[in-house]
Amino acid sequence: MHRIHWFDEQIRSGRFPNSGSLARQFEISRRQAQRDIEYMVNTLRAPLMYAAKYRGYCYEDQTFRLPHLYMTEEEQRVLKYLAHRYRHYDYDQSDAVKRVAHLLERFTMEEHLPDQQQFPVFAAQPRQLQWFELLTHAAADARKTHIYYKDHEGEHQITFCPVKITSQFNADYVVGYETDPLLQTAIRLESIVQLKALDEHFECSQDAWISSWEDALPVRKPFTAQIRFHEAQQSEQWQGYRIREQQGQICWIEFYDADVFLQHLYASEWEELISPGWLRRKLMKRTEEIAQRLSIQHQAEKE
Incomplete structure (x- = not known):
């Protein structure tokens, strides 16, 4: 959006910007710059018109103004989830991926990523996003939860004390316990069928929480x-x-x-x-x- 605002200002200043000037200004490829221009036309409904004489763009309707942009709560939840996934990614190009996590957490696009950089794509299923949000709040508030889940051993219904959410090998887990804080277990979020946060709270001493899940994840080729x-x-x-x-x-x-x-x-x-x-x-x-x-x-x- 910073690039689009710059492009808009250039038009209003009569400089007739094009994909080349946009690419040079922000050190991006002309293909990425052209996608920004297409986004202005197709999504923001900008009345862009290419002036061949000046080899750049102008507005056919001078009264056009860029719409006010805001982020919905649902979009914030999706970005929060993706930031979590990128933050726990420890495989190829992990340093670059974690920088993306930092950017997502700040909800900003101040830095620009090169086009040739390929990042992992994580599916954000609505139900899994809901489990992630509920368990994040439950862990923060130390609230017990009722979880119904399925795994290779069958179906389970338990009262669970969630302590943290972590990721291993491209999968999300909630780590916690039923009655004894030292008898920890991990439940895969994808296996959860039903989840409900209870009014009952639990206490868990972090000093007593000894977990292999705290160790750094090994780098592993797929x-x-x-x-x-x-x-x-x-x-x-x-x-x-x-x-x-x-x-x-x-x-x-x-x-x-x-x-x-x-x-x-x-x-x-x-x-x-x-x-x-x-x-x-x-x-x-x-x-x-x-x-x-x-x-x-x-x-x-x-x-």
Whole structure:
């Protein structure tokens, strides 16, 4: 928006700015500058007109004024969540990513990022944003919560004392305990089905809180799954995972947590898991176990 305001001032001063002058002023690419100009036309409804004689833009309607800009509460919550995710990112280009987290936390765009810099994309699901916000407030107020969640062991309903929210391997967790502060556990936010903050408060001495979750996360390179789909993918992500390369219907997809990635394989449509072999064997073993349990259940029902 700082660039757009500068562009607007240049027009009103009769200097006929263009994408080149905008790019030079802010040390960005002409492609990025042209996107700013397109944003003014398509989103801000600016009546821009290109004057070939002066090789720059002017306003066709001189009464036009840029709209007052503000950020809604929902947008603030999304940025707060993304700042949290970027702050806990410890993989490729982590220093640059954490600078982005700092910028998001300040809700400003005073610094400009080069176009060639690629940052991870995190899916901000509405329900997960809601859990993140509720648990953040509950931890800050030391309020107990009632959590209903599902994991590989089944369904659980517990009264939980949330202490902090953290991230590991591109996944969010709430760390806390049920009754004993030393018997801590972590619940993945994606696994939460229902969540309610209770009126009851809890006490937790930070001196007694000894947790491996406090340690720095290890830097870890992602695994790569080679998957053939029924048709070519039209985006750079599949189920929130980065597609590193694509050749026709075959994609090379990066992931960190094998168990979580398997859950997406269970629920999604695909033709063939080409590699790695260890992931294919793990998937086969899991499906055989499920089939065996269903067979035992069916046999019991017949008897």
